[in-house]
Structures are given as C-alpha cells and as structure tokens.
Amino acid sequence: MRATSSNLQVICAPCRSCLVTPTSPPRRSIHTSTSSISPRSTTALIHARKLHPKAAPNPVRDFHGKKSELNRRLLTFDLDNTLWDVNAVIIAAEKAMRGWLEVHVPEVVAFYQTQGVADIRSRVIAEHPEFRHNLSRLRTLVVQRSIEACGYGPAQASTLAQAAFTVFMECRHRVQYFEGALETLDQLAGNYTLAALSNGNADIARLGLDRYFSFSCSAADVGASKPAPDMFLAALNRAGVKARDAAHVGDHLHDDIAGAIGVGMHAVWCNFVGQERPADSVAPSATVTSLAALLAVIEDLFSAR
Incomplete structure (x- = not known):
C-alpha cells in the first residue's frame, strides 16, 4: 500500500468483529x-x-x-x-491461531469458550476508537487483553499475542x-x-x-x-x-x-x-x-x- 514508507496493510471487513468467524458459504x-x-x-x-x-x-x-x-x-x-x-480464509486463519494458543496459552482458549471476547473487544474499541479502522491492531490487542485476563503480565501477553497473530496472518494470505x-x-x-x-x-x-x-x-x-x-x-x-x-x-x-x-x-x-x-x-x-x-x-x- 513506496515512495515514502507506510506499513500497509485490511481483520477482514466482512466479519466486522474480532475472533468471531463468519458463516457465509464459500464461493467457487x-x-x-x-x-x-x-x-x-x-x-x-x-x-x-x-x-x-x-x-x-x-x-x-x-x-x-x-x-x-x-x-x-x-x-x-x-x-x-x-x-x-474471505470467509473461508478467516475461518482457517482463526482455527490455526486457536491451535497455536491451545499449545502455548491453553488458558485463553478456555477463556474464549466460557467468557467470549465481546466485552474485551468493546473495551478495546472504547479505549482506542481508531482501531475500528486498523483491524490488525484490534485483533492483536484483543488477544493480548484476553491473555492478560488469564493472569499473564502485559509484556508476556503482548509477546504471545504477536506470535499468535503471526500465525493468523500466515493463513490469512493463503487465498x-x-x-x-x-x-x-x-x-x-x-x-x-x-x-x-x-x-x-x-x-x-x-x-x-x-x-x-x-x-x-x-x-x-x-x-x-x-x-x-x-x-x-x-x-x-x-x-x-x-x-x-x-x-x-x-x-x-x-x-x-x-x-x-x-x-x-x-x-x-x-x-x-x-x-x-x-x-x-x-x-x-x-x-x-x-x-x-x-x-x-x-x-x-x-x-x-
């Protein structure tokens, strides 16, 4: 997205939420x-x-x-x-990221299943409304805050969230x-x-x-x-x-x-x-x-x- 540098990048617009998989059927x-x-x-x-x-x-x-x-x-x-x-892509990317979290931060997977992430996502957007237009930052910070909710410190949670997001983005580009x-x-x-x-x-x-x-x-x-x-x-x-x-x-x-x-x-x-x-x-x-x-x-x- 250089004559002058900018880290271009779009979590996908159609899903409109963080860590929630879309359900529309795939196309040919x-x-x-x-x-x-x-x-x-x-x-x-x-x-x-x-x-x-x-x-x-x-x-x-x-x-x-x-x-x-x-x-x-x-x-x-x-x-x-x-x-x-994009629906099939995001579903696969989220599955891969959750698989990584199950190995490295199993507590957060259980947290997702019992608590969900809607409240954390809402709080992140309230704190950083600009992240509505930066879905990579939004997803990463929601994962980080979810890990923090499981008892991890901010620095460790940030490192783990970045690693999980790297896994997500690898699959996100398998289109x-x-x-x-x-x-x-x-x-x-x-x-x-x-x-x-x-x-x-x-x-x-x-x-x-x-x-x-x-x-x-x-x-x-x-x-x-x-x-x-x-x-x-x-x-x-x-x-x-x-x-x-x-x-x-x-x-x-x-x-x-x-x-x-x-x-x-x-x-x-x-x-x-x-x-x-x-x-x-x-x-x-x-x-x-x-x-x-x-x-x-x-x-x-x-x-x-």
Whole structure:
C-alpha cells in the first residue's frame, strides 16, 4: 500500500468483529496463493502534501513491478470477497491461531469458550476508537487483553499475542482466487493503472499481486474505512486522475459502490452470488457476475463519456 514508507496493510471487513468467524458459504474459486478522517481533513492532507511534501505521510504504498507504469485511467479494486472468498480464509486463519494458543496459552482458549471476547473487544474499541479502522491492531490487542485476563503480565501477553497473530496472518494470505481473477488483472494492468483499496489487512506484496497493482491503500493507512472518501481521494491524488477517469470494483454495495459514487468515480458491483439490490441502495455504474466480464464493462464505461 513506496515512495515514502507506510506499513500497509485490511481483520477482514466482512466479519466486522474480532475472533468471531463468519458463516457465509464459500464461493467457487480456483487459483491458490500461499504467500475516520473527515472529507475536509482528507482534502487538507492532500493539499498539505502538494504544498509541503514533508508535512504529512503519504498513505499510499507504491509498487514498482513491470505493471507499475501509471496510465491515464485508474481502476481501484476491493480485495476481500472481490478477488477471493474471505470467509473461508478467516475461518482457517482463526482455527490455526486457536491451535497455536491451545499449545502455548491453553488458558485463553478456555477463556474464549466460557467468557467470549465481546466485552474485551468493546473495551478495546472504547479505549482506542481508531482501531475500528486498523483491524490488525484490534485483533492483536484483543488477544493480548484476553491473555492478560488469564493472569499473564502485559509484556508476556503482548509477546504471545504477536506470535499468535503471526500465525493468523500466515493463513490469512493463503487465498483462493475467484475464477479468472489473475487473468483479468493481468489484462487490465496493461491498459489501466490498478490500485487496491481495502478495509482489511491483506498485503498485496505478500500475495504477489504487486505485479499487477501500481499502489495500494488501506483503512489503517488513512484512518478511515470505506465508504468514507479518504481512500478513494488518496488513490485519485496518487494516480493524478479526475474522478470521472476512475472506476472502483467491489462486492459491497455500501462500502464500495456508495463510497466510489460519492466521490464521483464509476463503480462496478461484483454480484457473484445473485444478490438482489435493495431499492434504497446506491445504483452501481455497472454490474458483473464474473471477473472476466470486467474487461468489456470497463471499456464501455470509459468509452461512454
């Protein structure tokens, strides 16, 4: 998510909670990899960067692979549930982390079973409301506080929580891409600037997707989750394009579609499960039922101007 450094990263947006596994059924996939700032504040940040380059950190992480050349039009992509099924990934990652805890901190597993973590999570968010947009920090601190509740000191609990989270993140990056995802990205990257915008903590470089994406930005980077405009505006600013020359691709009608439309971008809804669009939701610029369909849809969107 570099010209200036930032630890890019999105626990996943769809699960919306810490240590609670989602239950939605997985979708068909084939490829496997093992690898709130206000709008006014965002505008000020962008202007500050233009006038005084050292005044504020750049929230965008640049990549410099063979596909990194900036083109005149920008395509931004959501990640979780747009390029892969995140529910299966998080379930597997949580299972692996719990397995590690059973060996190294068995008391905390029993604590989860009897007490749960909802109260601890609520207290952590009350203490650190900014962690709502930094799910890695949120998950790690919830695990740490749970370990502390079992009688461990803060320093030891922090070390154990970090180790457990490392196990979680290793599995979190073992994704199965939806059919046609990588082929579609490869073709689009030859004609457009591609960027990743995610509320979650998947790392583009760790996944090897930096060969397609020129840069990425996360909720943790800007301190705000989609549909807030911060990520979209940061991407437009980095690519140097007008909103009318950019399109966002995502599965979430509120976070992705409403967020992109709200800043003037085109928005393509990835409706892979035949979902009925609510009448009161923001209408997407276009809808696709497979990633392969993006090639023609994106071309039509930009040629229709």
